[in-house]
Amino acid sequence: MLNLADVPRGCKAKVVTVNAPGMWGMRLLQMGITPGAEIEVIENSSTGPILIRARGSLISMGRGIARRILVELISH
Amino acid sequence: MKEITVAVAGQPNVGKTALFNLIVGQSVEVANWPGVTVEKREGFREHKSYRIRFIDLPGTYGLTATSIDQVIARNFIISGEADVILILVDSTIPERTMYLLLEVLELTSKVVVVFTKSDMTHSAGVHINYDLLEKKVGAPIVPISIKTPDSIGSLLDKIIEVHEREPSKQLIKVDYGELEPFIRSVEEVVRESSLANEFPARWLAVKLLEGDRDLESRLLKRGEIDLLKKVRSIQGEAEEILKLTMPEAIATKRFSKVIEVLQGALIIKGMPTRGRGEHLIALLYKPWIGPLISMLLVLALFTIVFTINTGFPLNVVLESIGLRNLASYIENYSLSHLVSRCFDYLSQVTSSILSDSILRSLIVDGIINGIGIVMTFLPLIATISIVLAMLEDSGLLPVIAASMHPFLRRMGFSGHMVFPIAVSFGCNVPGVIATRASPNFGERVRAWLTIAFIPCQARLIVVLAFATALRSLNGLVLMAFAYATALLVFMAVNKSLVIMYRRRRLYEEPELLLEIPPIHAPIPRVIWWITWNQIKHFLIKAATLIFLASLASWIMLHYTSSLTYTDDYSLSIGMSIASVISPLLTPLGFNEDLAKSIGFALIAGFFAKEAVLSTIAIIADEEVPAKALNILGVNDAQLVFLTIFTMLYVPCIATLVAVYSESKSFKITLSSVALMMVTAYAISMLAYTVATALMH
């Protein structure tokens, strides 16, 4: 298990848990980032926010938030 | 005529603004939601002997609110005030956007569904069997595209149909699987609550289990704390057994239900391809190159806007390479020059008609001048709105925000602030209002305090005049120095605020969470709606304010403290106020009279920064500001002081009003004044000292 911020660009991962604090956690769940959901990491450049695709839409998120999402890698 | 109230709800970016404008056309009325500055937009449409009232709710991802705007949307939906709820689903990403629909269907059956952007499904590879979907959802579904809006009529039919139909039982039941026993226990508990008279017990049970803050506080308000404790203990038990938090478990089940409903009715052919738009997104996402391109793009757009409106900065460039004629041509045919010439003409005509001197002065110097200032701003506001609307509608704005995020973080801002900062170079007022885009409250407070350090257009005009009045120093160098100083001060003050908040453990790292919609060519109709909305807003709000301000400054300049009219400004109310602050200016080598005059000009600048120049012109009795400064005997070092001071001191009154109406806090509003005054005085004193030393 690793956090979403550490998933390299081009990889797919399955969400295990979302434990972002307060309202951020709720917002993530409503945007479809729920346990079991598949996420594709489109861009991840170690400095800026990461870009992912979840349930068909692109989402940009700060690394602080991405670190609170635990995932399992699916494929390369 | 019977009336139907329809709430229009959907997730952000679903196409709600576009559809709302399409349905109600010009009948939009803008008010505020009670207690907050969030705009409430309503419109009407008549259809088959009904008057249908549409209320545009702020975009929301689900029925648990995660921001101020969303609290409004959620509370309106659950209040039952609407006869019918219109839920929008984005037909290019149905799985994600049906979440809100599902949550609403758990509460009520008075729902009509619109699938938006139906023209785009084909290129997105999405195929939807609407008949089947309608059967599974139970509510009518109407696919609509704003490009070919022929199904609006059938949408209105469905709204009336649902309104006239007997309320049916729940249309969709989400199976929460292993959560069901816990939901049933909570249901037993909430049946005792007074809330059970207002909402279905099962819905209450699910929302409470999910940890809905608003329902919890409603329970507390009614003194049902024991009930809440029971719910919390069931919640804890469930989380322990299922090894998942309740919000996670519940959202997961809802999405499973969405997928089950879509099963068979939705086919997505092929993987989403990386179109041109996505290559652009990838480029802007690259470290270093991305932020650079974003910055250049925004800079280029604003340069064009300002050149059209004022001639700057193209005129300065042309002049410095020797093309004086072309430069003045561009200046003379810039929009704000054209508008101000019209008003000059109008004042001339009016003064030749009116003979009574007080009335003439009031109408010409006070009213026409005041309206003139407002109108010279109008083309600028309009063009800035168009540019921003294009950035917004094309989907570029969120990408730019994401690419600038790492850079802005260094001074405590997130990518959400790109837009407010960019707008502020034009005018601080819309900049302050645009801070709403950020979900980080701390970041908004810091922006309210400091955004007026960003040099707006009006300051540019004043500083330009100061620069021309210089005798031995170079004007362009002073301008560049002034801009650099303002930006450095903006960054440094924010950095210090961050350090201060961090020490007091009040600092929260500003975070970014943004949906990146597909990039496309802007739709002219949408651009027009957004722009028109902004212009109306400006004309109503800012105009009354600037108008009153110029009236006030006319009175201050033309009346003595015993309220009799005077032509001699040195006897006016303004001058007596100026004599209070003039001691602050004497250390700069101004004699007492001059210190008073300059002080008065600076006070006038509080109403609108351009007023600094017009006041100096009146005092010296010389129309050209640069000559006026020379007549008054202001030397180069003093001009350096005035330039920097004008750049940094007190936000104009319109900005202050915006800060107050956003923050609803006198403390924040007054702090921003204090912060700017102290910083401005200290830094411009320093600049004066350095300039004096340099010249000897």
Ligand SMILES: Nc1nc2c(ncn2[C@@H]2O[C@H](COP(=O)(O)OP(=O)(O)O)[C@@H](O)[C@H]2O)c(=O)[nH]1
């Ligand atoms: N192609 C197409 N684009 C649309 C349609 N409706 C909205 N859009 C685009 O979708 C984006 C979001 O629309 P907007 O009305 O601002 O969404 P809101 O955030 O829900 O108010 C904008 O870029 C619109 O141009 C439509 O019917 N067809």
